[in-house]
Amino acid sequence: MSLMITGNTRLFGIVADPITQVRTPQVLNAWFEAEGLDAVLVPMHVAEDGLAAVFDALRKMQNLGGFIATVPHKTRALELCDEVSAAARAIGAVNTVRREADGRLVGDMFDGRGFVEGLKAQGHDPAAKSVLLVGAGGAAAAIAFALAQAGVQRLSIANRTQAKAQAMAGRVSQGVPGVQVDAAAPDPRGYDIVVNATSLGMKEGDALPLDTSLLSPSNLVAEIIMKPEMTALLQAAQERGCRIHLGRHMLDEQVRLMGRFMTGLAVE
Amino acid sequence: MSLMITGNTRLFGIVADPITQVRTPQVLNAWFEAEGLDAVLVPMHVAEDGLAAVFDALRKMQNLGGFIATVPHKTRALELCDEVSAAARAIGAVNTVRREADGRLVGDMFDGRGFVEGLKAQGHDPAAKSVLLVGAGGAAAAIAFALAQAGVQRLSIANRTQAKAQAMAGRVSQGVPGVQVDAAAPDPRGYDIVVNATSLGMKEGDALPLDTSLLSPSNLVAEIIMKPEMTALLQAAQERGCRIHLGRHMLDEQVRLMGRFMTGLAVE
Numbered sequence: 001m002s003l004m005i006t007g008n009t010r011l012f013g014i015v016a017d018p019i020t021q022v023r024t025p026q027v028l029n030a031w032f033e034a035e036g037l038d039a040v041l042v043p044m045h046v047a048e049d050g051l052a053a054v055f056d057a058l059r060k061m062q063n064l065g066g067f068i069a070t071v072p073h074k075t076r077a078l079e080l081c082d083e084v085s086a087a088a089r090a091i092g093a094v095n096t097v098r099r100e101a102d103g104r105l106v107g108d109m110f111d112g113r114g115f116v117e118g119l120k121a122q123g124h125d126p127a128a129k130s131v132l133l134v135g136a137g138g139a140a141a142a143i144a145f146a147l148a149q150a151g152v153q154r155l156s157i158a159n160r161t162q163a164k165a166q167a168m169a170g171r172v173s174q175g176v177p178g179v180q181v182d183a184a185a186p187d188p189r190g191y192d193i194v195v196n197a198t199s200l201g202m203k204e205g206d207a208l209p210l211d212t213s214l215l216s217p218s219n220l221v222a223e224i225i226m227k228p229e230m231t232a233l234l235q236a237a238q239e240r241g242c243r244i245h246l247g248r249h250m251l252d253e254q255v256r257l258m259g260r261f262m263t264g265l266a267v268e
Numbered sequence: 269m270s271l272m273i274t275g276n277t278r279l280f281g282i283v284a285d286p287i288t289q290v291r292t293p294q295v296l297n298a299w300f301e302a303e304g305l306d307a308v309l310v311p312m313h314v315a316e317d318g319l320a321a322v323f324d325a326l327r328k329m330q331n332l333g334g335f336i337a338t339v340p341h342k343t344r345a346l347e348l349c350d351e352v353s354a355a356a357r358a359i360g361a362v363n364t365v366r367r368e369a370d371g372r373l374v375g376d377m378f379d380g381r382g383f384v385e386g387l388k389a390q391g392h393d394p395a396a397k398s399v400l401l402v403g404a405g406g407a408a409a410a411i412a413f414a415l416a417q418a419g420v421q422r423l424s425i426a427n428r429t430q431a432k433a434q435a436m437a438g439r440v441s442q443g444v445p446g447v448q449v450d451a452a453a454p455d456p457r458g459y460d461i462v463v464n465a466t467s468l469g470m471k472e473g474d475a476l477p478l479d480t481s482l483l484s485p486s487n488l489v490a491e492i493i494m495k496p497e498m499t500a501l502l503q504a505a506q507e508r509g510c511r512i513h514l515g516r517h518m519l520d521e522q523v524r525l526m527g528r529f530m531t532g533l534a535v536e
Contacts, residue, residue, distance in 0.1 A: 005309070006288075006311070007291070011310050041273070043279065046329055
């Protein structure tokens with residue numbers, strides 16, 4: 001990548017702790033270049049006790065366009081913004097912040113919308129489909145809201161701790177009225193789309209997130225795990241004749257959504 | 269320049285208002301690359317009322333190596349640092365800040381030392397020489413201290429408002445005992461080195477900083493103005509057979525000094 005940073009270059013950041021593993025600088029700087037924007041995104045390593053001070057300073061940094069907030073800052077970032085989207089408030093987290101010209105920080109959450117846009121980009125629009133979502137953590141919550149907003153016919157949430165799945169189903173129902181949302185067992189039979197939103201599959205020897213012997217060719221099986229690209233779940237799904245959807249499609253679309261939001265381009 | 273910013277890249281900044289005219293990102297990013305350092309310097313546009321908040325945040329930014337402070341922040345930066353060099357305190361300004369691992373901000377001033385190192389690099393060591401310095405602003409003060417520290421035999425300061433020249437001479441005498449420092453008329457006769465540290469010469473039609481008919485081939489005439497490279501003073505000096513010293517030599521050496529200080533390399 002070829003960058004020439006000058007006094008005119010707009011500044012963007014990613015705030016995280018730890019910082020060394022983040023890949024956002026590479027992917028968003030490539031996106032800026034592809035869009036022909038004079039902008040640069042740099043890593044900002046900030047621990048939780050420094051986050052409020054950094055938000056205050058970024059309000060005062062007049063050439064700052066915005067920043068990404070990632071682990072462990074997504075929840076606290078919601079509180080520190082001056083304004084957040086309804087989706088971010090419902091999910092309880094912010095991962096992208098835009099700085100307005102007057103210094104106000106406006107937050108939004110693109111984890112779930114990146115997933116839905118990734119499905120669409122691969123020809124798998126979830127509208128009017130039935131979806132089984134396995135997991136009830138932060139990523140699962142964002143995806144659940146985005147799927148409900150995309151107009152799924154039915155969304156079932158399966159989680160080892162069923163109370164968490166029920167609580168999340170309640171929040172999604174409340175946030176996006178008119179969609180059927182329930183807690184269910186991790187049984188893929190009868191669903192159009194099955195999504196693994198747990199971290200099971202990242203490490204060698206992880207348990208499977210569901211009983212793959214119940215998968216059939218009518219299921220589309222989707223991952224959000226990027227490494228390894230082919231998880232044990234996806235391999236089993238492919239062997240049983242299912243279509244599969246890779247984790248990286250979520251990131252690809254999310255980068256575009258976050259870039260457009262931070263630079264003030266319309267997101268849709 | 270080829271930069272690949274990752275989560276491992278150390279962050280540096282230049283804090284200024286306005287910001288678009290700064291050239292430090294280009295020159296320091298080129299220096300980082302020449303030194304083989306995984307580091308990037310970005311512009312940070314901050315007005316005076318935001319400076320304290322930005323210093324607080326930069327203390328908390330764990331991958332920040334340091335930053336340059338420039339117009340109009342050099343004086344206030346001195347107050348906001350946790351520790352400053354004796355030279356910076358005597359001059360009353362800081363232009364470079366290093367962030368220690370524990371978050372402490374340590375300031376120093378390299379305007380004057382850049383000028384002296386530039387003279388040396390061009391074979392004009394000012395030690396034991398007599399110097400006429402024209403001007404008594406911030407740049408002149410930094411250069412006066414650096415010349416005194418470099419062991420000039422005599423330093424005379426000429427300024428339109430003579431009281432300012434006298435006050436500055438007093439501060440330099442106090443800060444660097446053992447050097448003869450006085451206020452004088454802008455008459456170059458009898459001096460080895462004549463330095464223009466006013467802004468006269470930047471704009472077409474500016475008055476000359478001194479009576480060039482008094483220059484003789486024994487004078488070395490030095491500028492700190494970078495644009496135009498050949499000021500009216502330097503042109504007149506050259507016509508009268510003087511050796512001349514360009515403004516850019518100061519910046520070249522200052523970049524190296526600031527880079528080494530911020531990255532924790534020994535400055536000398």
